Amino acid sequence: MIRALIFDLCDTVVRTAGLPGLALLPGITGPSHLRRVEQWFGDSAEFLAFERGEIDAAAFLGALREGTGLRATDAALGRAFERLALHEIEGVAPLLRQLATEYPLYALSNNNELLWRGIQRVCTTLDVFEQVFLSQEIGLLKPDPAAFRYVLEQIDCQPREAVLIDDNPHCVAAAAALGLETVLFCDAAQTARELAEILDRKNRA
Numbered sequence: 268m269i270r271a272l273i274f275d276l277c278d279t280v281v282r283t284a285g286l287p288g289l290a291l292l293p294g295i296t297g298p299s300h301l302r303r304v305e306q307w308f309g310d311s312a313e314f315l316a317f318e319r320g321e322i323d324a325a326a327f328l329g330a331l332r333e334g335t336g337l338r339a340t341d342a343a344l345g346r347a348f349e350r351l352a353l354h355e356i357e358g359v360a361p362l363l364r365q366l367a368t369e370y371p372l373y374a375l376s377n378n379n380e381l382l383w384r385g386i387q388r389v390c391t392t393l394d395v396f397e398q399v400f401l402s403q404e405i406g407l408l409k410p411d412p413a414a415f416r417y418v419l420e421q422i423d424c425q426p427r428e429a430v431l432i433d434d435n436p437h438c439v440a441a442a443a444a445l446g447l448e449t450v451l452f453c454d455a456a457q458t459a460r461e462l463a464e465i466l467d468r469k470n471r472a
Contacts (some may be wrong), residue, residue: 269448269469270422274365274396275433276376277352279452280359281390282327283382284351285427292347301398307334318379320403327379338439345381352385358455360392366462374399375431377408388395398422408440409433430465432458 277283284291286305295301308314313330316322322330328341337344366372374393378386378401386393393399400418407414419426426446433439436453443449450461450471 269370269430269466270428271373271422271430272370273373273375273418273429273431273447274363275431275435275438275452276374276378276386276399277382278356278434279432280356280363280392281386282353282356284353288351291350292337293339293343300336304335304337307331307432315408318377318402318408319406320380321406324380343358348379348381349385349388351382352389353395354389355391356455359458362455362459363392371397371422373397373418373422375409375414376400377402394459397402409435409438412441412445415442415445415447430462432462 274280278285287310289295289304289308290301292304294302311330311334313322313327313334314383317324317327324345325341328344331337331344332339372395374396376399380403383401383403391471398421400421402408402414405414405417407417409415415426415431419429422429427448430448430450431439431442432450432452434441436451439449439451448465450458450465452458
């Protein structure tokens, strides 16, 4: 029987600007500079440390400026990061509210303190979650299996009793390897269909 539904947040509940959104950061001077910024995020130990909550926003932004040559204040960069959270994904809010009448919902998100501010600004459905597990608070990033194990321990749930809904194939694969049921999120309608199939199958077993 399924006892918990665990949702990713970024690009599963809230649409984010993703990698293209880095072009909106203040201080980028052209395409070559943008590529330098994108490469920094791909290679940066500081960004991963920020998302694990090991360094604060000021330390992260200082490393970002040093590594990329961006000329912008902490305040300007912070506002830009918040704006990377764009809006709720169409159809997801009513789906979450309907599911919450039947199952406990949880969120597990690779996140950081700046992006989290933006998510809180645009998301109207955070109240449906029994708990929200953020990487900067638990110190673990998906798809590390330890992140999924941590959440399962906190909610007192076995892997076979939970479903992960996530847009990242690597996270879905890691969760499935632990024994969770999974849905690779594309849109609300597809997620609703696949969840219904899983819930019907598991709850009849």
